[in-house]
Amino acid sequence: MTRFVIAPQWQGSSSSRAMQLIDGAEAIAGDLPRAATTTVEVPSEAGDAQGTRVLRASALVRMRERIRDAVAGVTGEHAVTIGGDCGVALGAVSAVAADDVAIVWIDAHADLNTPESSPSGAFHGMVLRAILGDGTDLLRLSPGIPSSRVVLAGTRALDAEEQRYVDEHGIRVITAAELSEPEALADAVAATGASRVYVHLDLDVLDPAEIAGVALPEPFGARATDVAASIRRLRERLPLAGATITEFSPASPAAAVDDLGTILRLIGALA
Numbered sequence: 001m002t003r004f005v006i007a008p009q010w011q012g013s014s015s016s017r018a019m020q021l022i023d024g025a026e027a028i029a030g031d032l033p034r035a036a037t038t039t040v041e042v043p044s045e046a047g048d049a050q051g052t053r054v055l056r057a058s059a060l061v062r063m064r065e066r067i068r069d070a071v072a073g074v075t076g077e078h079a080v081t082i083g084g085d086c087g088v089a090l091g092a093v094s095a096v097a098a099d100d101v102a103i104v105w106i107d108a109h110a111d112l113n114t115p116e117s118s119p120s121g122a123f124h125g126m127v128l129r130a131i132l133g134d135g136t137d138l139l140r141l142s143p144g145i146p147s148s149r150v151v152l153a154g155t156r157a158l159d160a161e162e163q164r165y166v167d168e169h170g171i172r173v174i175t176a177a178e179l180s181e182p183e184a185l186a187d188a189v190a191a192t193g194a195s196r197v198y199v200h201l202d203l204d205v206l207d208p209a210e211i212a213g214v215a216l217p218e219p220f221g222a223r224a225t226d227v228a229a230s231i232r233r234l235r236e237r238l239p240l241a242g243a244t245i246t247e248f249s250p251a252s253p254a255a256a257v258d259d260l261g262t263i264l265r266l267i268g269a270l271a
Helices: 020-029 057-072 088-096 127-131 160-169 182-190 224-237 253-270
Strands: 003-007 037-039 079-083 101-106 150-153 172-174 196-202 240-246
Touching: 003 020, 003 057, 003 088, 020 079, 020 253, 057 079, 057 088, 079 088, 088 127, 088 196, 088 240, 101 127, 101 182, 101 224, 150 182, 172 182, 182 224, 196 224, 196 253, 224 253, 240 253
Parallel strands: 003 037, 003 079, 079 240, 101 150, 101 196, 150 172, 196 240
Antiparallel strands: none
16 A cells, blocks of 8 residues: 655745645645555744755754655555655655666756755755755765656756756756657656656646646646656556655645645556
């Protein structure tokens, strides 16, 4: 049975709607089987930078440890971690990282900034770079996942440093339009040579017409049906090491209901 780890972390977000990420995680959790769900306690305080250039770093370090331990405790099946902001992926990947694992980053944003290049100082824009091994010591994977085993999908809003990194390292990118062909993502991951795959899904990869409850929508996104079909095809080719779904920040409980059908279809593809 798939296990779900609920991590309503908001401290990694740059959005004025960051606290609504708690509501989003709880709304999703309410539609999951209780017996298969573990909730990670989030620090009540915002946290501080601890001398780094990462906002709220102290809280994020604690959450990394708690999420890692919760995911590592799952045996016999993979864990799907429900955020909260994208930063929850660091703890989840920390629990399963190995030489045979590829990372699929399905996200409108690349999240490849460093603490020095980030325009906001918010960790959710740095987390993939941290998984690759760069950044503040307590908020990075060591050793990191090689860039040759990373695939970006649906990514369409990159800062200059992120684009430079993608170009310099030859990171594979599948566009939102290319996700309409399910084989495209599976082929890109197979080309990494990995034998397992970790899938991170930020809901802002979807076109704004598909979902309302995201804080940083980007136009020309993917369709939920295409994302789900691509994930299912990928799973037919490679087993999942784990997954995350993040950045659901509904404006109200009523608004959350409008998006939950779409979100649950995506969870079904991962679970």
